[in-house]
Amino acid sequence: MLAHPNTGLPFDSPVRPGSGWPGDPATPRTPVAGDAATVATLAAQVESIGELDALSSVCRACPRLVTWREDVARVKRRAFADQPYWGRPVPGWGAERPRLLIVGLAPAAHGANRTGRMFTGDRSGDQLYAALHRAGLVNQPTSVDAADGLRANQIRIVAPVRCAPPANAPTPAERDTCWPWLEAEWRLVRQQVRVVVALGGFGWQIALRMAGASGAPAQRKPRFGHGAVAELGSGVRLLGCYHPSQQNMFTGRLTPTMLDDIFTDARKQAGIR
Secondary structure, X not given: OOOOOOOOOOXXXXXXXXXXXXXXXXXXXXXXXXXXXXXXXXXXXXXXXXXXXXXXXXXXXXXXXXXXXXXXXXXXXXXXXXXXOOOOOOOOEEOOXXXXXXXXXXXXXXXXXXXXXXXXXXXXXXXXXXXXXXXXXXXXXXXXXXXXXXXXXXXXXEOOOOOOOHHHOOOHHHHHHXXXXXXHHHHHHOOOOOEEEEEOHHHHHHHHHHHHHOOOOOOOOOXXXXXXXXXXXXXXXXXXXXXXXXXXXXXXXXXXXXXXXXXXXHHHHHOOO
C-alpha cells in the first residue's frame, strides 16, 4: 500500500505534485494546462520525455474528466479504501528510448487512476505485465503500485487519453484535447521505435494517426484484428492485439498464449535482446 512518505497516512484526496509519490514527475511549479489550446502549446514545446510526463500529469483541460478522476480518488472502491489514489492524468511508462511502443486506451478508474502507472492495479494490467514478463520485456510478472520495482526492457506504454473516463468512454472532444500529449510523445520516441503494438481497435486507429502525424503514413488503412500487421513507414511495423480486458480474457477471445505470441513476435521484430 502506498502512503504519504512523511506521515505514513493514506491520502484522502488526489496526489498533489511534489507530495512525494514514487516517481511523480511533476513539482508544484510545473505549468498546468487548463484548456485545449494550452495543451497544444505546451505539448509542441516539449523537448524530453521527463518534461512531457510532468506536464501531462497535471493537465486539467477536460472538466468532466478532472471531476470524475478526483471524485473516484476521494470516494474510492471499498477494497482500496485504505489506500491513496493518484487521481491525476497518468503519463506514459517505460523506457525513454523504446524500441517497442504499446498503445492502450485510457487509465482504469481503480487501476492506473489509483496507482499512477499505466495498466497497474487492475486485471487488464495483471494479464499484460505477466505476458510482458514471459516475453522478457519487463523484469517481473506483476505490477502493483508505483514503488514495486518494475523496470522496462526497451518498451514504453502509452495511452491516447490520460485521465480515467466515466464508463471507460471519453468523448470525441476529450480525445482531441488529449491528442497533443501523445503526438509529442511519438515525436520524442519515433526515431528509436521499430514496433508498435495496438491493444484494441481504438489503439490501432490511434497508431495509424500517429504515423500520419509523423509524415510517414501507412500506405493503406488496414483493418484491425488480433495478429493484424501494418507497415507505418520508416521501418516501423504495427501489430494488432486484442485488449487484455477482463471480458476478453474471461470469454477466451484472448488467451495468455495469444498474448505470448504477439509479444514474442514484437520483441523479435523490434530487435530487443
